[in-house]
Amino acid sequence: MLKKTTQILLFLLCSVFMKAQSSPDFGILADKAFQKIYQNPDDCINYSLSILISDQNNEHKIVLRNIISQAYAMKGDYVQSVNISSQKEESGEKETLSYFMQMFTEYNLADQYQNLDLYNQSQRIISNLLSDIKLLKSDNKKTKIIVAKLYQLQALNFGINRNTVSALENLDRSNQFLDNQNEENKIIGIENRLFRATYLLRQNKLEEAKGIVINVILDLEKEKDQPFLTALAYENLSKYYFFKGDYNSAIENLEKGLSKIENLPFNNLKMKIYESLSKNYFAIHNDEKYHKYNKLYSEIRTKIDASTKEGIRYIVKLVESSQNKSLEFQKQNQVNKFRTLVLIFSLIIICLLIYFLSLKSKNKDLKKQFDFFEKQKKKQKTFPANIDVPKEEKIITIDKIIEKDSNKISKEKEDEILQKLEEWEESDQYLSKNMSLSMLSAQMGVNTKYLSEVINNSKGKNFNGYINELRINHIAHLLKTDPTYLNYKVSYLAEFSGFSSHSAFTTIFKSVTGMSPNAYIQEISKNRTS
Structure with missing residues (x-):
């Protein structure tokens, strides 16, 4: 008995010790991983993968895969970004996810569409999510971050369509859901300030935009290791000087920004800086520097374009595969409905035949007709040639009609596509x-x-x-x-x-x-x- 009691005490002590030695809270690890996206995408990928391998929680895996996907997108590697992102769709986890994680996965898909310039798909998902009152009124801190990101994405979509008023309104809404309690909140807040400056520049409110960017740069100087956001801020400030015609100051700020990320794989931002440098050097007639940066821009643009096209092909293939399965299901449904009708019709005939047989004993004339009918049936068995179309052929014929009709575009669909083309022509996409x-x-x-x-x-x-x-x-x-x-x-x-x-x-x-x-x-x- 004493021995057994000692064993139990040892077990409890070991359990307490192991609990004390357990890994930090996942929220802290995820926040650190998110911060690494903006410090060095390669470090972020390695760090997140090391956690992903050992973490068996399905929802934690989804969060980590999304962080890795964002890191690849920062590098301009959209093939890997889509691949790691699509794993969560194939993993069969969705049915067991919490409400928050379902919203999180939908946000991730909207973000992925926007990375690939598929803005309409992104906007549909965002609009659907933001119509959910439960999501907007949630007091959960993690949910509030998702709402802040959704409004930020919506602001970017409006900005792409040159609707700067709506873009600024959505940035304001995004800020309402931020509390600066962790790094993710702080980073989203800084991004919102820089996006605001961009849209103010488009509205020709140059001095207001400049003031915002300078304040962001001053705040970032107090932070440690924020190369991406600092480079993005200098890139924004260069636009102010470009609009003012002060090309030398624009170049000076672009080179400051480039120095922050030159040895880091932020290829999308590098591409923007190279392009801006080439334009500014062109404006001051420095052909040597213009050709240098234009070449760097063209090289990185070619790689990113190829990656984007491959990512689009992959995601379109997934969508078309899903649509084809849906169409196949609809066709099968139509065939099943027809077969059901044939079965019902056959049952009706059988019922009428039974009723006809029941009258045989009551009416001699009916009996004669029935006898004649029976003789005809025997003749048909002896001579199988029949001018009527067999039921199997009828089914095949109707199937062909259904298939033909399904491939024919309707007038309503044509008008809908023309309307979408007119709206699309209004943008510069x-x-x-x-x-x-x-x-x-x-x-x-x-x-x-x-x-x-x-x-x-x-x-x-x-x-x-x-x-x-x-x-x-x-x-x-x-x-x-x-x-x-x-x-x-x-x-x-x-x-x-x-x-x-x-x-x-x-x-x-x-x-x-x-x-x-x-x-x-x-x-x-x-x-x-x-």
Whole structure:
């Protein structure tokens, strides 16, 4: 008995000791991992993977995979970002998730869509989540962060569509859900301030924007190890000087920002800084530096574009696979319904036949008819040739009709696609080099075949001809209305318009306008001076 009691006491002491030695709270680990995204994405990935391997909690795994996905997105590696993000969809965990984690996974998908420039899909998810009163009124700190991020994403979507008023309103709403209790809250707050400055610059409120950015830089100087946010702040400040025409000050701030991240894999931000440096050096006629940074920009842009396209293809494939399964289910449903109708009809016939047989004993005439019917049945068995179409053939024929109808685009669907195209043409998204038929169909949530058919019928040209004409019309309008563009080289105009080469831009420009870009610029310049 004493021995048994001693064993129990030893077990309890070991349990207490092990509990005291257990790992820190997961919230602290996750907050540290999130902070590492902005310090060094590679360190973040390694750190998060080390926790992911040992943590068996499904919800913790989802949080860690999302952090890793964001780190890859910071690097511009969208293939890995989509791959790690899609694992949570394939893991079969969704049915057992808490309400918070269900909202978290939906937010992650919206974020992933936005990273891939699929803004319409992102906005649909965000609007649906923000219509949930339960989510908005939650006192849970983790839920409040999700709401703050959702409003931030919505602000970015409005900013992309040049609706700066709505973008600023959503940044205000995002800030209402932040409490600065942890690093994630603080980082989101700093990002919101920098995004606000960007939209104020677009509204030509230059001094107000400058004041915000300078205050952010002063705050970041007090923090330790915030290279990404500091570089982003200097990049924002350079825009102020660019708009003021002070290109040397813009260059000075861009180089300060670049020095913070030059040896870190923040490829998306590096690409923006390289592009801005090339523009500013071009403006002060420093051809050597212009070519240097334009080359760096082109190299990193090529890699990121390739990664983005591959990521889009992967995510579109997942969506189309899901849609195909849904269509297959609908077709199978139609076939099952038809078979049910055939069965019911057969049962009715059998019931009528039974009723007919029941009258046999009451009516001799009916009996004669029945005898005749029986003889005919025997003849049919002897001579199987029958002019009636067998039921199996009827089923096949109707299946073919159903299949044919399912492939036919309706007038309502065509009008819906045309309306979406008109709305899309109002944005500048067609200037992106990544724009393709599959990407546009994914953004609109429209079948690729239907979209191609509508463009061919309504625009009188294929997708490439359609988007190239939009690009040429856009740059031609800018050349006519904004004299700044008349000073740019044709190669820069081609790059700005989304064309892959100078020659392709020149050829298509002439086919649309009837003259070469240089001739068009000379004509515009002549009209301005006369």
